[in-house]
Amino acid sequence: MCRRKVFDVCFDNIAADTDYLECDTTNSQGCARCRVTQPLICCNIHHPSEVSAYDSNIQKKKYTKEKHNFMLQDALDNWRDAKTIIVYGWARLNDLGPALIMPNSILDCIIDCAHHHKINTIQDLRKETGWTDAELFGEEVIGIIQRCTAPLPLPLISTPLRPSTFSTINTSTLSLLNTSSLNSISSPSSVAPKHHAIKCGACRKEGHNSCNRICLKHPSCNGGSEKENVSQTSHSHI
Numbered sequence: 001m002c003r004r005k006v007f008d009v010c011f012d013n014i015a016a017d018t019d020y021l022e023c024d025t026t027n028s029q030g031c032a033r034c035r036v037t038q039p040l041i042c043c044n045i046h047h048p049s050e051v052s053a054y055d056s057n058i059q060k061k062k063y064t065k066e067k068h069n070f071m072l073q074d075a076l077d078n079w080r081d082a083k084t085i086i087v088y089g090w091a092r093l094n095d096l097g098p099a100l101i102m103p104n105s106i107l108d109c110i111i112d113c114a115h116h117h118k119i120n121t122i123q124d125l126r127k128e129t130g131w132t133d134a135e136l137f138g139e140e141v142i143g144i145i146q147r148c149t150a151p152l153p154l155p156l157i158s159t160p161l162r163p164s165t166f167s168t169i170n171t172s173t174l175s176l177l178n179t180s181s182l183n184s185i186s187s188p189s190s191v192a193p194k195h196h197a198i199k200c201g202a203c204r205k206e207g208h209n210s211c212n213r214i215c216l217k218h219p220s221c222n223g224g225s226e227k228e229n230v231s232q233t234s235h236s237h238i
Helices: 004-011 019-023 048-054 067-088 090-096 104-115 122-129 134-148 165-186 219-237
Strands: none
Touching: 067 090, 067 104, 067 134, 104 122, 104 134, 122 134
16 A cells, blocks of 8 residues: 555545646646645655665664763754854744754754764765755765764774793693603613713722722721731730
């Protein structure tokens, strides 16, 4: 069903199909003001390609307004006032307000979209807000948004850890030790190195050194024999 049918039924447009002929009998086409004209673009059902440019699939999330949001709102309010005076004059601004240039609903929508960084071009402005004057004043509004909007947060970048030289050395050392131990286990025929026997420097015999009492030339052995000889000599003299 066409979306215009609701309005046709509400305003009884069918009954007014022939009224325009009676309103102006001098014109064969009837009254130009009362004549119901067919629009070039009907609705999103009959002309979806023409209407899809104003659709937005982005869901607006609730948020708490911050400093940048209030700055943008004040800047857009000042711009609306100044632009209304330039285009329509101060009297229209005083009587009707700045909504002649930009309605309040469009202003709120711009602030919401700018908070989520959804408006960067004139096409984005027209698509997100549906503002009819986006092509005419879009560049000025985009400039205000870029000046007052908070910058995008920087993405988190994770840098992989570099392997340290110490760990590399330890790894190589462990691998060498493991290899050598495996080689020693795998080759049972390998003979352990032969240790040199201890050799005494006094008597030139192996198995002890010159400080050991078992050595025949140790001072303790010589001292004992001399004492024995001395005692025997003393007894003989007596």
